[in-house]
Amino acid sequence: xxxxxxxxxxxxxxxxxxxxxxxxxxxxxxxxxxxxxxxxxxxxxxxxxxxxxxxxxxxxxxxxxxxxxxxxxxxxxxxxxxxxxxxxxxxxxxxxxxxxxxxxxxxxxxxxxxxxxxxxxxxxxxxxxxxxxxxxxxxxxxxxxxxxxxxxxxxxxxxxxxxxxxxxxxxxxxxxxxxxxxxxxxxxxxxxxxxxxxxxxxxxxxxxxxxxxxxxxxxxxxxxxxxxxxxxxxxxxxxxxxxxxxxxxxxxxxxxxxxxxxxxxxxxxxxxxx
Amino acid sequence: xxxxxxxxxxxxxxxxxxxxxxxxxxxxxxxxxxxxxxxxxxxxxxxxxxxxxxxxxxxxxxxxxxxxxxxxxxxxxxxxxxxxxxxxxxxxxxxxxxxxxxxxxxxxxxxxxxxxxxxxxxxxxxxxxxxxxxxxxxxxxxxxxxxxxxxxxxxxxxxxxxxxxxxxxxxxxxxxxxxxxxxxxxxxxxxxxxxxxxxxxxxxxxxxxxxxxxxxxxxxxxxxxxxxxxxxxxxxxxxxxxxxxxxxxxxxxxxxxxx
Numbered sequence: 420x421x422x423x424x425x426x427x428x429x430x431x432x433x434x435x436x437x438x439x440x441x442x443x444x445x446x447x448x449x450x451x452x453x454x455x456x457x458x459x460x461x462x463x464x465x466x467x468x469x470x471x472x473x474x475x476x477x478x479x480x481x482x483x484x485x486x487x488x489x490x491x492x493x494x495x496x497x498x499x500x501x502x503x504x505x506x507x508x509x510x511x512x513x514x515x516x517x518x519x520x521x522x523x524x525x526x527x528x529x530x531x532x533x534x535x536x537x538x539x540x541x542x543x544x545x546x547x548x549x550x551x552x553x554x555x556x557x558x559x560x561x562x563x564x565x566x567x568x569x570x571x572x573x574x575x576x577x578x579x580x581x582x583x584x585x586x587x588x589x590x591x592x593x594x595x596x597x598x599x600x601x602x603x604x605x606x607x608x609x610x611x612x613x614x615x616x617x618x619x620x621x622x623x624x625x626x627x628x629x630x631x632x633x634x635x636x637x638x639x640x641x642x643x644x645x646x647x648x649x650x651x652x653x654x655x656x657x658x659x660x661x662x663x664x665x666x667x668x669x670x671x672x673x674x675x676x677x678x679x680x681x682x683x684x685x686x687x688x689x690x691x692x693x
Numbered sequence: 694x695x696x697x698x699x700x701x702x703x704x705x706x707x708x709x710x711x712x713x714x715x716x717x718x719x720x721x722x723x724x725x726x727x728x729x730x731x732x733x734x735x736x737x738x739x740x741x742x743x744x745x746x747x748x749x750x751x752x753x754x755x756x757x758x759x760x761x762x763x764x765x766x767x768x769x770x771x772x773x774x775x776x777x778x779x780x781x782x783x784x785x786x787x788x789x790x791x792x793x794x795x796x797x798x799x800x801x802x803x804x805x806x807x808x809x810x811x812x813x814x815x816x817x818x819x820x821x822x823x824x825x826x827x828x829x830x831x832x833x834x835x836x837x838x839x840x841x842x843x844x845x846x847x848x849x850x851x852x853x854x855x856x857x858x859x860x861x862x863x864x865x866x867x868x869x870x871x872x873x874x875x876x877x878x879x880x881x882x883x884x885x886x887x888x889x890x891x892x893x894x895x896x897x898x899x900x901x902x903x904x905x906x907x908x909x910x911x912x913x914x915x916x917x918x919x920x921x922x923x924x925x926x927x928x929x930x931x932x933x934x935x936x937x938x939x940x941x942x943x944x945x946x947x948x949x950x951x952x
Contacts, residue, residue: 566809573800585804631836
């Protein structure tokens with residue numbers, strides 16, 4: 420375990436734990452409320468912010484945060500307040516955000532260092548200041564979810580009934596999409612804009628097959644995500660492959676395995692029942 | 694009516710005055726006037742697509758009428774719905790949703806619990822009572838999607854009851870209930886009507902004839918006279934077909950004689 424002596428490895432593991440907490444908690448809502456496509460739109464449009472960061476010389480992650488929150492609110496507003504279908508709005512913002520990013524990067528002087536890392540992630544290049552941002556955002560996400568846990572559950576389970584019970588579902592929906600935007604920011608450095616959607620959904624999609632409460636689903640997703648990130652990282656080190664892509668591929672394989680496992684489990688349950 | 698005086702003094706829980714609902718210029722509801730009182734058990738019948746569900750959603754404040762006035766428990770529907778229990782026609786929830794029966798029933802208390810607060814002992818007691826009322830206490834830990842349609846429906850009734858409502862709105866509640874449970878279900882409503890006003894939207898005419906106290910018929914317009922009798926003319930007007938087709942198998946005490 421001599422690789423753990425390196426500072427970049429320690430930071431990568433720390434980042435891995437933080438993104439796992441975020442993925443477990445927010446990924447659970449993304450999966451049970453079927454917001455995968457929205458999350459994809461938010462993360463891709465954040466590329467516009469990365470480009471803006473290069474152009475004006477601020478931290479691209481900060482730019483990404485602005486764009487992610489902006490597009491989250493935009494998608495929310497379009498789907499709630501206009502009659503344009505939500506997936507249309509997402510598709511448009513998705514591509515427009517990416518196009519803006521390309522134009523901004525083209526306009527910025529010199530070349531864009533580490534651009535590949537923002538797209539596909541490089542958990543080994545996570546800096547100390549990145550970690551501070553990730554800690555702050557993860558803490559914020561946890562506080563908001565803890566405070567609004569029962570409201571978010573009812574919004575996800577049956578929105579119409581939530582509204583009838585007096586839950587301000589409109590505002591709550593905006594809070595939820597902003598939480599997704601913040602998770603995107605937490606995940607960017609580690610797995611990149613294009614791949615992060617997989618880490619947001621796979622652990623939660625696996626957990627849902629095996630647990631029966633939202634809290635347990637979150638906890639199991641966090642654990643699974645930690646396992647995927649650590650083992651994926653180790654595999655990428657051993658096989659000398661890109662870290663972000665290896666983590667995602669490993670998660671994907673585990674997802675397939677979980678489908679087999681849950682099928683076997685169901686068959687066994689039904690055969691013992693009969 | 695023997696308790697006419699009591700009834701006169703009964704509190705009006707819902708009042709609709711000349712309510713119109715239009716979608717894209719097409720009228721779904723036309724000039725609806727309706728009063729529901731605190732002791733009413735009202736059965737609402739009418740053809741499919743006639744606006745029964747829309748009418749309930751207007752009372753709940755989920756659909757804003759194009760014109761007219763809606764009053765629920767003396768205020769706007771948005772204010773009043775904290776005291777309204779609602780059992781929707783289809784609960785479009787995901788069968789794999791990780792929530793237990795207990796979680797689902799407690800969600801009915803969200804109008805009572807303060808924001809950012811945990812469910813109190815009182816909330817939990819109300820949930821226990823509601824589950825007991827629908828005889829689903831043994832299932833409190835089961836995942837909601839694993840129950841049968843009839844059992845889920847009982848849980849959704851418990852979720853509507855847990856806020857101790859003054860008005861219970863049920864939209865085709867027997868759609869997913871198997872026949873043997875039907876009678877039990879109506880007996881449950883019969884017990885509940887002592888505690889709250891009930892509006893039951895249904896196409897089950899025989900149930901209407903046995904259990905409810907008053908009958909209304911909706912097809913864009915509302916035909917309702919705060920009695921259990923609907924004239925054949927009203928029914929024909931509402932269903933736009935000869936009365937024999939509708940009344941087939943319905944005990945004739947619902948229908949007043951032609952005169």
